[in-house]
Amino acid sequence: MAIGIQQTALQESSTLAIGEINKYDFRTNSTAIFKARKGIDPEIVSQISEMKKEPVWMRDFRLKSLEIFNSKPMPNWGGHIGVNFQDIFYYLKPTEQQGKTWDEVPEEIKKTFERLGIPEAERKYLSGVKAQFESEVVYGSLQEDLAKKGVIFTDTDTALREHPELLRQYFATIIPSTDNKFAALNSAVWSGGSFIYVPKGVKIDFPLQAYFRINAESMGQFERTLIIVDEGAQVHYVEGCTAPMYTTESLHSAVVEIVVKKHARCRYTTIQNWANNIYNLVTKRAVAYEGATMEWIDGNLGSHLTMKYPSVYMVEPGARGEILSIAFSSAGQHQDAGAKLVHAAPNTYGRIVSKSISKNGGRSSYRGLVRVEPGAKKSRSSVVCDALILDDKSRSDTYPYIEIEEQDVTVGHEASVSKIGEEQLFYLKSRGLSEAEASTMIVSGFIEPLVKELPMEYAVEMNRLIELQMEGSVG
Amino acid sequence: MSVDSKEKLTVSGLHVAVNGQEILKGVDLEIGRGEIHALMGPNGSGKSTLGYAIMGHPSYEVTSGTIELVDADGTHHNVLEMEPDQRARAGIFLAFQRPMSIPGVRLADFLRHAVTNIRNPDRKEGQDLIPMREFRGDLKAKMAELEMDSDFARRYVNDGFSGGEMKRAEILQLAMLRPRFAVLDETDSGLDADAVRLASQSIAKIGGADMGILVITHHEQLLEHNIPHRTHVMLGGRIVESGGPELATELHKQGYERIRVAYPEAAAAEQAMTATV
Numbered sequence: 144m145a146i147g148i149q150q151t152a153l154q155e156s157s158t159l160a161i162g163e164i165n166k167y168d169f170r171t172n173s174t175a176i177f178k179a180r181k182g183i184d185p186e187i188v189s190q191i192s193e194m195k196k197e198p199v200w201m202r203d204f205r206l207k208s209l210e211i212f213n214s215k216p217m218p219n220w221g222g223h224i225g226v227n228f229q230d231i232f233y234y235l236k237p238t239e240q241q242g243k244t245w246d247e248v249p250e251e252i253k254k255t256f257e258r259l260g261i262p263e264a265e266r267k268y269l270s271g272v273k274a275q276f277e278s279e280v281v282y283g284s285l286q287e288d289l290a291k292k293g294v295i296f297t298d299t300d301t302a303l304r305e306h307p308e309l310l311r312q313y314f315a316t317i318i319p320s321t322d323n324k325f326a327a328l329n330s331a332v333w334s335g336g337s338f339i340y341v342p343k344g345v346k347i348d349f350p351l352q353a354y355f356r357i358n359a360e361s362m363g364q365f366e367r368t369l370i371i372v373d374e375g376a377q378v379h380y381v382e383g384c385t386a387p388m389y390t391t392e393s394l395h396s397a398v399v400e401i402v403v404k405k406h407a408r409c410r411y412t413t414i415q416n417w418a419n420n421i422y423n424l425v426t427k428r429a430v431a432y433e434g435a436t437m438e439w440i441d442g443n444l445g446s447h448l449t450m451k452y453p454s455v456y457m458v459e460p461g462a463r464g465e466i467l468s469i470a471f472s473s474a475g476q477h478q479d480a481g482a483k484l485v486h487a488a489p490n491t492y493g494r495i496v497s498k499s500i501s502k503n504g505g506r507s508s509y510r511g512l513v514r515v516e517p518g519a520k521k522s523r524s525s526v527v528c529d530a531l532i533l534d535d536k537s538r539s540d541t542y543p544y545i546e547i548e549e550q551d552v553t554v555g556h557e558a559s560v561s562k563i564g565e566e567q568l569f570y571l572k573s574r575g576l577s578e579a580e581a582s583t584m585i586v587s588g589f590i591e592p593l594v595k596e597l598p599m600e601y602a603v604e605m606n607r608l609i610e611l612q613m614e615g616s617v618g
Numbered sequence: 619m620s621v622d623s624k625e626k627l628t629v630s631g632l633h634v635a636v637n638g639q640e641i642l643k644g645v646d647l648e649i650g651r652g653e654i655h656a657l658m659g660p661n662g663s664g665k666s667t668l669g670y671a672i673m674g675h676p677s678y679e680v681t682s683g684t685i686e687l688v689d690a691d692g693t694h695h696n697v698l699e700m701e702p703d704q705r706a707r708a709g710i711f712l713a714f715q716r717p718m719s720i721p722g723v724r725l726a727d728f729l730r731h732a733v734t735n736i737r738n739p740d741r742k743e744g745q746d747l748i749p750m751r752e753f754r755g756d757l758k759a760k761m762a763e764l765e766m767d768s769d770f771a772r773r774y775v776n777d778g779f780s781g782g783e784m785k786r787a788e789i790l791q792l793a794m795l796r797p798r799f800a801v802l803d804e805t806d807s808g809l810d811a812d813a814v815r816l817a818s819q820s821i822a823k824i825g826g827a828d829m830g831i832l833v834i835t836h837h838e839q840l841l842e843h844n845i846p847h848r849t850h851v852m853l854g855g856r857i858v859e860s861g862g863p864e865l866a867t868e869l870h871k872q873g874y875e876r877i878r879v880a881y882p883e884a885a886a887a888e889q890a891m892t893a894t895v
């Protein structure tokens with residue numbers, strides 16, 4: 144299947160996560176100082192686990208995942224993945240990540256920081272010059288407030304140490320290592336990411352942001368995020384930030400798993416702006432139980448190639464899944480983005496809205512799956528994907544897959560491809576807007592229905608990013 | 619400023635083609651700042667084409683003739699060399715017969731950009747917009763004068779506007795941008811009777827003695843508060859006759875039969891133009 148969804152994913156998972164594997168039970172000499180080297184093999188994977196002083200089950204899980212990774216072929220759809228797996232550092236201690244100087248950071252990235260008005264301290268962190276960003280001072284009181292309500296919000300490594308029972312219960316149950324090659328890779332070498340647990344009935348009324356704890360490896364290369372929203376609880380999580388993430392490594396492969404229990408709500412917002420050398424291959428999936436709502440808001444502006452299809456499995460009656468996706472690809476970029484909705488219970492409701500923009504030879508693809516399982520009666524699903532192509536060099540494709548195994552459902556699909564109209568441009572120019580301003584305004588308007596879903600400061604940054612992307616595209 | 623002001627927009631010997639087909643066949647017109655000119659003529663005679671050519675629509679190719687802007691000090695500017703946005707910044711405005719909708723772009727945001735650029739013609743992209751507070755105050759006042767609900771500015775530009783709302787939005791833009799010369803292309807069409815009266819008053823107030831206005835219309839009401847200094851009749855891509863306000867009244871009452879008979883050559887051109895469409 145083109146999308147790569149595993150039908151068995153949900154059932155298969157629990158056994159996998161805690162699989163017993165003994166054959167890699169070798170030991171490096173005890174307190175071995177972790178020596179970073181390139182490449183991936185059982186030794187490196189064991190070392191990572193040992194470095195982090197993880198429980199045995201996690202180490203075994205990593206090793207098993209490595210086997211799965213090795214056994215799976217590269218996906219032969221999406222984009223061309225030109226990654227040499229043996230030429231990558233899979234784990235660096237924070238101290239080793241330093242050592243780069245501000246001078247080595249490309250001019251373009253610096254300029255973007257400037258334009259976005261990113262504070263000095265954050266610029267250094269974001270560009271990898273500084274491993275730590277002191278945010279505790281600013282956000283400390285908020286953290287305290289959350290803790291009082293029983294909310295756990297930490298990095299996943301810490302969660303594994305402090306809340307092993309929760310990790311053991313949920314980790315890799317939504318996205319097992321067998322799901323796809325890159326989920327397997329992440330499972331073998333993961334580090335950092337966010338862990339959130341929101342107790343029953345607790346509603347967090349402001350967006351939780353990775354900014355809170357930007358010093359906690361929140362945005363590593365192989366981060367692993369797990370969010371559990373207990374019954375009737377509510378949370379909005381905003382991943383990372385919109386500043387261009389610059390790293391010398393070329394692969395970012397994250398896994399994000401979300402459990403939304405009965406009548407709970409979760410919204411997960413990402414605006415990805417990786418540097419243009421990055422392969423961004425991310426697996427994101429949520430399971431929504433009875434009457435629960437899961438919303439993904441997924442913006443993709445950066446990277447060389449992104450392959451990302453946030454999904455919602457609606458497994459109990461009345462569950463809702465919504466995915467809003469924005470992709471902007473410019474020269475040298477391919478955004479293969481989309482969404483998956485699986486209706487596995489009656490009366491479930493799903494919606495996908497995708498907007499893509501291609502300019503300057505960029506390529507955007509929408510790849511989506513709506514699947515309705517037998518018995519998911521009275522379910523409704525709608526897909527709207529609109530593409531805007533700014534010039535003749537650029538490309539846009541749509542790969543909508545629909546699998547319906549139930550009669551009593553409503554599934555709609557609309558797609559449009561448009562170019563910026565000469566008449567619209569003329570109208571705006573006749574009011575004194577330059578050609579570039581006019582095109583930018585039309586593009587901003589095109590994605591406005593999605594941008595208005597973002598928290599205020601992200602909406603503002605999103606618009607500034609669009610302006611930056613649009614610069615030099617005309618004239 | 620007096621009607622004899624030297625500041626003016628001049629069109630001479632203008633020929634305009636669309637897709638290789640000639641639409642305007644030699645148009646001469648001079649509008650002084652502070653003057654009101656009415657342009658009438660049957661459907662398809664070329665009135666909107668003249669408006670587009672003055673604003674610089676890329677599909678309307680000027681094959682010969684000139685359009686010039688003359689400053690009070692006598693400096694001539696070749697309008698044909700300017701991009702549409704430069705023309706706007708130089709003080710030319712076109713209220714569209716059929717305004718374009720720009721989905722997702724709020725009228726207020728669009729207008730703030732436009733006002734900024736027109737007040738600072740040398741502004742470069744990315745430079746600051748005029749302060750929000752100043753802009754909001756101005757916008758609110760103008761909307762109140764036009765009896766528009768201030769919520770209207772939050773709507774997307776012309777997106778789902780009724781015919782009348784579009785025309786009111788065009789008048790609002792005129793009021794906010796305060797050009798030196800404006801072409802109002804059937805700004806009265808789509809407005810109800812009360813709205814036309816209000817539009818007529820508003821335009822008179824906005825324009826005053828400060829603007830040169832070319833009013834393209836099929837009706838008389840818009841002219842009620844904007845008595846034209848000159849009325850022009852277009853037929854077959856030419857201005858065939860000009861006169862005072864009484865000409866507008868005559869055409870409105872009697873139609874274009876007398877004109878067609880009096881100018882058989884233009885009438886033939888009109889026939890030919892409609893035949894090829």
Ligand SMILES: Nc1ncnc2c1ncn2[C@@H]1O[C@H](COP(=O)(O)OP(=O)(O)OP(=O)(O)O)[C@@H](O)[C@H]1O
Pocket residue numbers: 636637641659660661662663664665666667668677715891892895
């Ligand atoms: N973009 C275009 N493409 C093709 N033909 C055009 C275009 N614009 C104008 N024309 C033709 O040029 C002629 C003049 O059109 P124009 O819109 O200027 O007339 P008008 O005098 O404004 O008419 P109305 O009173 O109906 O608004 C018409 O025959 C019209 O079909």
Ligand SMILES: [Mg+2]
Pocket residue numbers: 665666667715803
């Ligand atoms: Mg017309």
